[in-house]
Structure formats: C-alpha cells, structure tokens
Amino acid sequence: MAPRRVGGGERTVQKAGRPGHARGEGLTPVSDGGQLPGVCPPLEGQSGGQAGSTGPRVRKRPSEISFGGRVLFLAEDAELIRQQLHEGFDPEFTPDLKARLRDQISTDEITPAYICFFYDETLGEFPYLGLEVAGENGRAEAPIERGTVKAGGFVCSVAGKRRGKGSSREQSPYAELMAGIKVVVSESIERIYNENCQNLGILTTTDFGLIDRIRSGEPIPLSEFTAGTDDITRQIIEYGGLFEFNMARLAGQVTLPPPRADGGNPMTLGEKIFARKWVVDAAEGRIGTDRTEPGEAGFFRTDIRFSHEYVTPMAAIFFEQKLGADARVLDPDSILFFRDHLTFLHKVMSQERIEQGLLAVANELEVKQREFAVKQGIRLYGEQQGHVMGSEAICHSKILEDYAEPGMLIIGTDSHTPHAGAVGALAFGVGTTAIFNSWITKDVRARIPPSFKVVVDGTLPANCTAKDLMLEILRHPYVRDGHAIGQIIEYAGPVVERLSVDERATMTNMAAEVGAFTGLVAADERTVEFLVEERGMDEDRARALVEGVYSDPGAGYVKVIEIDASRLRPMVALPGDPGNGLYIDELAEPVEIEIAYAGSCTAGKKEDMDMYARVFREAWEGEG
Structure with missing residues (x-):
C-alpha cells in the first residue's frame, strides 16, 4: 500500500501494571478537574473538541x-x-x-x-x-x-x-x-x-x-524567574508552560516578536525554509515572511510530525489530560508514529529487570501508542507479525523514503531526524512537550541557528563513501572542538552534487554526531531523479518542488570548510567517539573483526544494503 500523503525503596521497581490504570496511581481525568500540579489550569470550559480551537481566555500566573x-x-x-x-x-x-x-x-x-x-x-x-x-x-x-x-x-x-x-x-x-x-x-x-x-x-x-x-x-x-529571558520564554513562564502559552497564542492573547524583514539580503537554505514557515499570526493563520536571520525566535509551521514509542505515550498522556479524552489532534494526516526503538527489547533485557516487571511496563509503551494512533486516525508503522519480523519501518529512514519533500519543515522525536535533509527538507529533532504541542498547533518553537558550510571538491576515490567523508568532517577542528554545536551544517560542492540521495542522507543523518541543529543538501537534479524513480512522482511536480530550494548566492555562513575528497582513503573511527577517525592504513596493526553490524541509524538504506551484498558476493566468490 502506498503511504498516505502528508503535508512529523528500596531500589526496586514497581511490578508490572498498566501505566495510568488500576494501580491507584493513574492520572486524574480532566473531566474530574485534574491537571498537572504546579502549572496553570487549562482553558476553562474546554474538555474536548478539535485541538487548536480557541476558547475562553487563558489565565496567567499571578505576578x-x-x-x-x-x-x-x-x-x-x-x-x-x-x-x-x-x-x-x-x-x-x-x-x-x-x-x-x-x-x-x-x-x-x-x-x-x-x-x-x-x-x-x-x-x-x-x-x-x-x-x-x-x-x-x-x-x-x-x-x-x-x-x-x-x-x-x-x-x-x-x-x-x-x-x-x-x-x-x-x-x-x-x-x-x-x-x-x-x-x-x-x-x-x-x-x-x-x-x-x-x-x-x-x-x-x-x-x-x-x-x-x-x-x-x-x-x-514572578519576574525573579523571568529576568534575562527572551520575550517568548518570559511569556511561557508567565502562562505556566508551553501548552498554556500556546492556547493563549492561538486565542490571540500573546504578543510575539515579529520577523525582522528588513530587506532582500541573500539567505541560506535553512533561513529560507524558516522564512517560508514562520507563523506570523497564529490566530489569523498568517504564515511566511520575506526573510529571517540567525538568532530570531518564533513558531514555525510543520509539514510532518513524527514520534516513536519511547515518546508518543507520554505526549499522548499530556494531550488527553490537558485537552480531554475526546480531543482530536490537528491534521492527523501529517502525523506519523513508529514502533522501532524497543521492538526486540525482550531479547536484550536482563532477567533481573524482567523480574522487576520492567519488560511488561515497557510493552505498555507499544500498547499506548497503538491505541492512541487508532483513536486519532494516525498512521502507525508497527511490528511485523508481532516480534517475529521486527519493525515495519525505521522512523527517520521511512520519512525520507516516502514522505519528505524539498522545502518541507519536519520535526521528529529522534536524533537522526535530519536524515530527511538529503532532499532539501529542514528536519530536526524535538522532545515530548514540543511534539505534544505540535499536535495542537501544527507548529514548533525554534530559534534560527547560524549555518556553516562544508564544500567537498575533487573526486571521491573508489571504496570511499559518504561515511568516510563524515569521519573526515568529524575530526576537523571546527567540529571536533565543538564550534559546530547547535548550527545548521550545509553540505555542498561537486562531490556532494554527484552523490545519490541515499549517500547524501548519510551526511545529513550524521548532523547528530556533529552536534548540529540539522543537516541540509540543496535540492537539485539528483533530488528530482529520486522523487521520480523511488516515489513514482510526476516529473513536472518534482521539478516544481525543487525550484528555489537552495541557498542564495552570497548567503552568509559563520564558517566554510573545504575538503578535497581526492585525498581521502577508507576510514574507521576508534572507540569512544566518531570524531576519533583514522585512515585504515594508519592503524598500528590489523584488527580482527569478531562482529560486523550493518544497519541503522545511519547505514540501513537501500544503497547500503546493495553494498553489503557486493561485499558478501566478493567474499563468497573469493572463497570459491
């Protein structure tokens, strides 16, 4: 079936029991007046309905x-x-x-x-x-x-x-x-x-x-706790949390700093996508501005929101408690759930932890996510034949394979969400509170990071891959010494332009190892080929999506790193840190391999599998 189009004390542990049910410790139902302690109450009179709908005024904390x-x-x-x-x-x-x-x-x-x-x-x-x-x-x-x-x-x-x-x-x-x-x-x-x-x-x-x-x-x-914060953070504190702030924002009660649209200066690709997605006025539904620049903070309209079983259940608890059991998420067709982190937990959890009831508790994560998905009409990529065949999909890989498009803004509760940057989508990881709030508002809070660019020239030698490029980048002083943390890394140059989308995804995926906010590659002819050949997309539509999804000439970067791919040789990373890269021929002595692991988070794509098959074939034929 084709995917739907989307436009995201003792030191003992409690014995198994369903979280939130029949243990005397469950969440207080909203209909009974329950709410998270220590935070402001939700909208008065709102116990259900479509998330994101406006209602009575939201109260601030007292002064x-x-x-x-x-x-x-x-x-x-x-x-x-x-x-x-x-x-x-x-x-x-x-x-x-x-x-x-x-x-x-x-x-x-x-x-x-x-x-x-x-x-x-x-x-x-x-x-x-x-x-x-x-x-x-x-x-x-x-x-x-x-x-x-x-x-x-x-x-x-x-x-x-x-x-x-x-x-x-x-x-x-x-x-x-x-x-x-x-x-x-x-x-x-x-x-x-x-x-x-x-x-x-x-x-x-x-x-x-x-x-x-x-x-x-x-x-x-209250000003003792808001001193020195930016305007958005101050108001989040004053309203008692992000949910309460967002309810006030949707009702038009808050004032947000406007975009600084002060001219036609060239922008990086990341800045251009942020500009297109800026929620200028949530109450009036105004989206987009002419320009943005690093350091600006705001809310940005998402195209895809996804989460996995480690995060979805807590977010669902927040959603149901704050909005009521009958509340509906906003635009469920742009939300995706995945069961891909704990599918084989039963094979690796220690007997001690199992006897403490933790396996049963962990299995409730799958149950809660599945039930919430059914209730909300959200697409869930679950298990295949129970535990037998593993997961239907790996979240970040599936987003790139079937959903991400050039110019989209994608959020996910996975550190490798930037995988989708391979087609020019701005994709980055978020936490539980952000994903829960996005189900209500369809947007996400962010401060626009600065961008730095890696330009790869030359010719990539045989038997060198994008992973070797990344190991070389990770040991560059700018990255190794932490200067790239929180920035957008943009990959460019002739070598990157020749890479397939799968190989580009290796580089954007490993923005997580760089410590970057996300990774991006400009959309181009390779992107069109991917969308047409892998997705079956109409070529005219693919070309229309690609148009303009690149950095403007003269855009500003905080750093430009140049790498000559011709000088690369196959690399490995020493234990402890992927930044400990060495050329294989620099190892002091041959290293015996006892186990070779191939797959995600980075190397579970189709081209990766083809490469593994070639290695096995060569080994088999060599033995023959």
Missing part, C-alpha cells in the same frame, strides 16, 4: 507566587541526603552547604534509562534514583530510594553547576514535577533541561538568595 514547603539539597553527602529524606531534617543554607552541592547532575541520574519505560505520573516515584554521591569512606552511594522525594513534601530542589546535562529526556523534569518539585535552583542549568522545565511549568533560577524565601512561603515576584 507574585508563594510556595511554602521543604527544600531538598542534593549535596555530595549521602548521609545528609538521607537525613533530609527520612528524618525530616531541614538544613540551613550556608556557604559550607553551597560548597557541598553536587555538580553536573545528569538527566540519567535524575531518571535512569530503565525508569523511562514509565510515562505517566508514576514517574513521580523515581526522581534522583540514579544520583550517586559520596558515602561512607568516600565510596559512591545512591541514597535516594523510590517514593522518598514525593513523600518528603519537597517543593524545591537545589544543586550545583551544570544541572540537567546529558540527554534531553523530558521524563527527568516530569518526574520531579510529579514528585512535587515546583522550583529548581542551581548555580547553572543546562539549556535543554531548563527549557523542558519551563515547558512543563517548573520554575528555574540560579539565584540561591531565593531559597529561604521559597521555604518560608514569602510571596516572590
């Missing part, structure tokens, strides 16, 4: 806010943490305690990976279970047990530098929120974690002077 509750200090001291959790000890915040606060608490410590199989308020039982601090005789200990934070009546959690580093998993702040944490105080807070907190309604600050005021219940001006 002053009081808490009045306990403060949990996450110190490099296991005994101090236990005293707070089990003995009701509330230490005075002193310079000595500040010096003992634990630095660099990662999201994996807030919610270890095995906890992320839960996706509803049950997560409130688990914050900080992975946190290790100094214990007896200086040995690392994990002093926080299941349920102890929630039972302690804490409203504020305090830590040191770089709180929330690591993965962007939104289960971490959500677990804190469900445990009663309404304020996070740290010396410094990582950007994505901080944004996730703001989106969910958790207040964040680096001002330790607020701690005693929080604990005492003293009214604190």
Whole structure:
C-alpha cells in the first residue's frame, strides 16, 4: 500500500501494571478537574473538541507566587541526603552547604534509562534514583530510594553547576514535577533541561538568595524567574508552560516578536525554509515572511510530525489530560508514529529487570501508542507479525523514503531526524512537550541557528563513501572542538552534487554526531531523479518542488570548510567517539573483526544494503 500523503525503596521497581490504570496511581481525568500540579489550569470550559480551537481566555500566573514547603539539597553527602529524606531534617543554607552541592547532575541520574519505560505520573516515584554521591569512606552511594522525594513534601530542589546535562529526556523534569518539585535552583542549568522545565511549568533560577524565601512561603515576584529571558520564554513562564502559552497564542492573547524583514539580503537554505514557515499570526493563520536571520525566535509551521514509542505515550498522556479524552489532534494526516526503538527489547533485557516487571511496563509503551494512533486516525508503522519480523519501518529512514519533500519543515522525536535533509527538507529533532504541542498547533518553537558550510571538491576515490567523508568532517577542528554545536551544517560542492540521495542522507543523518541543529543538501537534479524513480512522482511536480530550494548566492555562513575528497582513503573511527577517525592504513596493526553490524541509524538504506551484498558476493566468490 502506498503511504498516505502528508503535508512529523528500596531500589526496586514497581511490578508490572498498566501505566495510568488500576494501580491507584493513574492520572486524574480532566473531566474530574485534574491537571498537572504546579502549572496553570487549562482553558476553562474546554474538555474536548478539535485541538487548536480557541476558547475562553487563558489565565496567567499571578505576578507574585508563594510556595511554602521543604527544600531538598542534593549535596555530595549521602548521609545528609538521607537525613533530609527520612528524618525530616531541614538544613540551613550556608556557604559550607553551597560548597557541598553536587555538580553536573545528569538527566540519567535524575531518571535512569530503565525508569523511562514509565510515562505517566508514576514517574513521580523515581526522581534522583540514579544520583550517586559520596558515602561512607568516600565510596559512591545512591541514597535516594523510590517514593522518598514525593513523600518528603519537597517543593524545591537545589544543586550545583551544570544541572540537567546529558540527554534531553523530558521524563527527568516530569518526574520531579510529579514528585512535587515546583522550583529548581542551581548555580547553572543546562539549556535543554531548563527549557523542558519551563515547558512543563517548573520554575528555574540560579539565584540561591531565593531559597529561604521559597521555604518560608514569602510571596516572590514572578519576574525573579523571568529576568534575562527572551520575550517568548518570559511569556511561557508567565502562562505556566508551553501548552498554556500556546492556547493563549492561538486565542490571540500573546504578543510575539515579529520577523525582522528588513530587506532582500541573500539567505541560506535553512533561513529560507524558516522564512517560508514562520507563523506570523497564529490566530489569523498568517504564515511566511520575506526573510529571517540567525538568532530570531518564533513558531514555525510543520509539514510532518513524527514520534516513536519511547515518546508518543507520554505526549499522548499530556494531550488527553490537558485537552480531554475526546480531543482530536490537528491534521492527523501529517502525523506519523513508529514502533522501532524497543521492538526486540525482550531479547536484550536482563532477567533481573524482567523480574522487576520492567519488560511488561515497557510493552505498555507499544500498547499506548497503538491505541492512541487508532483513536486519532494516525498512521502507525508497527511490528511485523508481532516480534517475529521486527519493525515495519525505521522512523527517520521511512520519512525520507516516502514522505519528505524539498522545502518541507519536519520535526521528529529522534536524533537522526535530519536524515530527511538529503532532499532539501529542514528536519530536526524535538522532545515530548514540543511534539505534544505540535499536535495542537501544527507548529514548533525554534530559534534560527547560524549555518556553516562544508564544500567537498575533487573526486571521491573508489571504496570511499559518504561515511568516510563524515569521519573526515568529524575530526576537523571546527567540529571536533565543538564550534559546530547547535548550527545548521550545509553540505555542498561537486562531490556532494554527484552523490545519490541515499549517500547524501548519510551526511545529513550524521548532523547528530556533529552536534548540529540539522543537516541540509540543496535540492537539485539528483533530488528530482529520486522523487521520480523511488516515489513514482510526476516529473513536472518534482521539478516544481525543487525550484528555489537552495541557498542564495552570497548567503552568509559563520564558517566554510573545504575538503578535497581526492585525498581521502577508507576510514574507521576508534572507540569512544566518531570524531576519533583514522585512515585504515594508519592503524598500528590489523584488527580482527569478531562482529560486523550493518544497519541503522545511519547505514540501513537501500544503497547500503546493495553494498553489503557486493561485499558478501566478493567474499563468497573469493572463497570459491
């Protein structure tokens, strides 16, 4: 069947049970007045209907806010943490305690990976279970047990530098929120974690002077938590979260900074697509502006929104709780779901985890996604014959194979969403809150990143592929030293122009390894060939889609890297980092291969499979 056209404590774990059902821990139905604690209430009087519809005015938080509750200090001291959790000890915040606060608490410590199989308020039982601090005789200990934070009546959690580093998993702040944490105080807070907190309604600050005021219940001006933020972030905080802000935006209650359309300066491809998709006025449905530039923030209309089973269930819980069980997503034909991350989990999960009930809990992710897909009329690429044949599709690969078109804006809950940049689509990864809100608004919040360009000249030698090009790019100082993080990488030059779309996809896919916002290749004749030959698209339509999907001459880049492909040789990456690339002939000695893995995330395309077949054929014939 052809795809539909789209235009996206104990240190034990709860035994299996369906999240949100029959455990006494399920979500409070919206019809009974339930809502996420710590955030502003949803639109009054709205319990269902089409997502994105307007209604009564959305209320802001009051200009002053009081808490009045306990403060949990996450110190490099296991005994101090236990005293707070089990003995009701509330230490005075002193310079000595500040010096003992634990630095660099990662999201994996807030919610270890095995906890992320839960996706509803049950997560409130688990914050900080992975946190290790100094214990007896200086040995690392994990002093926080299941349920102890929630039972302690804490409203504020305090830590040191770089709180929330690591993965962007939104289960971490959500677990804190469900445990009663309404304020996070740290010396410094990582950007994505901080944004996730703001989106969910958790207040964040680096001002330790607020701690005693929080604990005492003293009214604190909300401006203490919005100081220094941009206009959009300030309003998200004032409305109590991204959902509430978006409801106000759709109702025309908020003021957004307009695009700075101040002339006809040349734009990069990324900037051009952002300009075409800018939601100038959501209430009036005005989309598009003449120009954009790096640093501008706004909301942008998506063409495709997709998610997989690790994210969809939590997003569905948010959607149903905020809008009601009967609410409908906006334009389901442009939403896609995938079961591709945990299909074979039963083959790799340890017996200990299975006995703890985690496999059964993880299987509920598949159930919730499937049920939500059926209810909303969303296309789900699920399993083939249950577990027997694996997944029907890999999300980022399928988007390129059957859906992405030049000039589209695509969001997905997968780090390799930029795969679709191979045909000139602006595709980038987002988290749970962003995908859930996109089901309501069909747009996504973004700050336009700067672009840098990699120009590849010369001729690619035999037995060298786009993967070798990427390993060479990854070890370039600009990339290796982190200067490319958060930027758009645009690939260009004669060698890239000669590459097939599959090989281009290897390069855009690995924007994730670069640390880039996304990767792009201008649409051209190769793109037309792909759309006609692989999709069966009418040639005239394909050529019309390609028109103008390239950077303007004279467009500005923060960096241009030039690579002579003729000098390349087949490469490998040493363990630990794909930036540790070496030419194979530079290895000190031959390396025996015990297992060779071929497939996604990067190398599961048709041309990759053809290459593997050639290798096997040559080996077979050589043996013969």
